[in-house]
Amino acid sequence: MHGPTPATTTRTRICPDCDGFATAAITTGTRHDDGTRALLRVDCRACHGTGTAPLRPRLTTADLEVAA
Numbered sequence: 306m307h308g309p310t311p312a313t314t315t316r317t318r319i320c321p322d323c324d325g326f327a328t329a330a331i332t333t334g335t336r337h338d339d340g341t342r343a344l345l346r347v348d349c350r351a352c353h354g355t356g357t358a359p360l361r362p363r364l365t366t367a368d369l370e371v372a373a
């Protein structure tokens with residue numbers, strides 16, 4: 306099991322959909338033969354389990370429309 310990727314070290318930001326909590330383990334209510342719970346792991350659909358999202362391109366002055 307791995308933790309979320311820290312958003313500060315890469316050019317990414319924390320996923321706004323899952324807030325960095327990219328994978329949820331849902332118990333199915335059944336148990337394996339050894340007594341452990343049968344879990345269903347579901348990844349965030351927006352970031353596919355990474356917990357990060359790419360940064361939006363920066364707004365430059367060329368992007369701004371001047372009102373006349």
Ligand SMILES: [Zn+2]
Binds near residue numbers: 320349356
């Ligand atoms: Zn996400």
